[in-house]
């Protein structure tokens with residue numbers, strides 16, 4: 001079985017997201033280790049991008065901090081390499097298409113393979129356009145994570161059938177960032193997905209409180225938290241304590 005998929009077998013997965021090089025190299029390495037030590041089952045590491053169309057203000061600000069620190073793709077790879085000296089926690093990259101394209105799809109995937117990166121989330125690359133990249137994610141044994149949005153309606157089945165690793169269920173329309181309410185459609189949508197695939201489903205977008213994490217984890221196989229964590233890191237608050245609370249609640 002696919003290595004990412006296996007993680008979800010006996011537990012709900014906690015998938016925190018951090019932006020690479022926000023605010024600097026050492027802090028990012030330390031944050032990855034802290035998350036791994038405090039219940040993260042997969043770490044989603046964002047490669048900063050100049051035009052992050054799916055990102056809300058909190059993550060855009062983090063991208064800017066990373067750019068200020070001088071981030072580039074090779075530096076992100078170096079961050080992972082450094083973290084890999086101390087942890088085997090599964091890591092997936094959140095990357096926009098152009099980053100991988102400019103690096104060269106094959107070179108990018110090869111490097112991911114060398115660093116033991118398990119998957120790629122590429123929010124601006126729809127299923128129909130994934131062929132060129134998929135050739136190399138397949139070759140280097142990296143899961144191409146599919147996103148299913150509330151709007152993907154008639155495409156849900158098609159996307160679910162193509163899924164590998166896990167499915168990223170986008171909780172609601174719009175950009176990343178805290179939300180207070182979640183759609184009643186989430187549960188029926190996940191049920192429809194589960195009729196056609198065994199690939200686990202993790203919900204992301206908007207989750208910040210422990211109660212939300214707990215409630216949404218009951219609908220799915222895992223939860224993804226980005227902006228709340230990025231915000232906490234920016235404010236210098238206790239990442240270990242928050243990660244611990246979330247991972248024990250789900």
Ligand SMILES: O=P(O)(O)OC[C@@H](O)[C@@H](O)c1c[nH]c2ccccc12
Pocket residue numbers: 017044046054055059094123175176177178204205206207224225226227228
């Ligand atoms: O920040 P939120 O609302 O907790 O959502 C997770 C999200 O940040 C992370 O998975 C992510 C960051 N950038 C993205 C772009 C598209 C899809 C997902 C993402």
